[in-house]
Amino acid sequence: MLKEKIVKIKQEALGAVEKAKNVEEILQLEIQFLGRKSDFVGILRQLKDVSAEEKREVGQLANSVKVEIQTLLEEKKKSLTSTFDAQAEKIDVTIPALKMRQGHLHPLTKIQNEIEDIFTSMGFEIADGPEVEDEFHNFDALNMPKDHPARDMQDTFWLKPQSDIAKTPTNAANKQHDTNKNTDARILLRTHTSNVQIRYMEKHQPPFRIIAPGRIYRNEAGDSTHEHTFHQFEALVVGDEINVGNFKFIAQEFFSKFFKKEIQIRIRPSFFPFTEPSFEFDISCTVCDGKGCSACKQAGWLEIGGAGMVNQNVFVAAGYPSGKYQGFAWGFGMERLAMMKYKIDDIRHFHSGDLRFIKQF
Numbered sequence: 373m374l375k376e377k378i379v380k381i382k383q384e385a386l387g388a389v390e391k392a393k394n395v396e397e398i399l400q401l402e403i404q405f406l407g408r409k410s411d412f413v414g415i416l417r418q419l420k421d422v423s424a425e426e427k428r429e430v431g432q433l434a435n436s437v438k439v440e441i442q443t444l445l446e447e448k449k450k451s452l453t454s455t456f457d458a459q460a461e462k463i464d465v466t467i468p469a470l471k472m473r474q475g476h477l478h479p480l481t482k483i484q485n486e487i488e489d490i491f492t493s494m495g496f497e498i499a500d501g502p503e504v505e506d507e508f509h510n511f512d513a514l515n516m517p518k519d520h521p522a523r524d525m526q527d528t529f530w531l532k533p534q535s536d537i538a539k540t541p542t543n544a545a546n547k548q549h550d551t552n553k554n555t556d557a558r559i560l561l562r563t564h565t566s567n568v569q570i571r572y573m574e575k576h577q578p579p580f581r582i583i584a585p586g587r588i589y590r591n592e593a594g595d596s597t598h599e600h601t602f603h604q605f606e607a608l609v610v611g612d613e614i615n616v617g618n619f620k621f622i623a624q625e626f627f628s629k630f631f632k633k634e635i636q637i638r639i640r641p642s643f644f645p646f647t648e649p650s651f652e653f654d655i656s657c658t659v660c661d662g663k664g665c666s667a668c669k670q671a672g673w674l675e676i677g678g679a680g681m682v683n684q685n686v687f688v689a690a691g692y693p694s695g696k697y698q699g700f701a702w703g704f705g706m707e708r709l710a711m712m713k714y715k716i717d718d719i720r721h722f723h724s725g726d727l728r729f730i731k732q733f
């Protein structure tokens with residue numbers, strides 16, 4: 373009698389657990405089938421009234437049924453709490469993958485890397501100098517004394533003198549650790565990379581050949597060919613017998629490699645305080661190879677930048693004896709070069725942060 377009741381309870385329980393839809397229902401079923409007030413426990417209580425033999429048989433059956441129901445409840449509970457949904461997990465391998473956005477180098481960084489590669493392959497060293505510079509390295513040492521009109525060629529961003537900064541309360545304390553510095557030296561944002569000429573020569577002896585790419589600043593209004601912040605790269609080659617022919621050869625080699633075509637160099641007389649003689653130099657038009665087109669305004673030539681033989685006063689300012697060495701130097705804008713190479717019509721694109729521009733490179 374009791375045995376049949378137990379078997380019936382078991383079947384009911386299995387059916388109910390099977391149908392359960394959530395964890396609450398499972399907990400409910402646990403109470404219903406195995407709880408203190410359940411029929412099952414009621415049957416166990418009746419055991420005391422039956423024969424010893426029946427007690428043993430029914431007891432064994434009750435035990436195994438209890439374990440069976442518990443196991444089933446446990447498994448069902450697990451399957452309901454698991455987030456795995458076999459249906460949703462199906463993967464459709466035919467759906468196109470999401471496009472991965474990948475970053476890349478800025479066009480100017482690319483140009484700079486390219487320039488550096490070409491020059492290192494010709495035995496040049498890459499030199500560097502500070503963007504916040506003193507008046508001596510940016511002007512005086514380059515043969516541009518304070519009252520020299522050539523200073524007006526470059527509009528300068530002057531920075532607050534250190535003595536002024538020192539007067540502010542937060543800096544007054546710091547200044548005490550800094551008593552050796554000449555706080556009256558005027559400081560500025562370098563207006564060209566020519567400061568690196570002096571910085572390098574102060575620490576090195578000829579012969580050497582260097583280039584110095586870097587960021588520079590001019591206090592002037594912007595338009596399609598001018599920005600207050602842009603990049604130049606400087607070249608400086610110094611030795612015993614350096615001459616204009618060396619300049620022309622190196623320039624021709626560089627531009628031919630950079631534009632991947634035969635380039636001619638033309639020099640025109642000019643003036644820079646740090647060179648003597650000084651010249652502006654042009655390259656044959658990269659679009660029409662000198663025949664004349666709209667890119668070169670029919671001239672056949674494109675203006676590149678300034679160059680010249682290093683003025684002996686510059687060597688002296690850097691600590692070399694006068695008349696002992698000769699060298700050539702040049703400096704020009706990197707943006708202009710990038711604009712020529714990639715046919716970019718406005719210098720302001722470079723720092724606009726406009727991704728439509730950046731993504732083209």
Ligand code: DAH
Nearest residue numbers: 564566678679680701702703
């Ligand atoms: N520093 C000059 C400028 O920014 C460019 C320049 C001209 C650099 C002649 C040179 C040079 O080294 O020889 O306008």
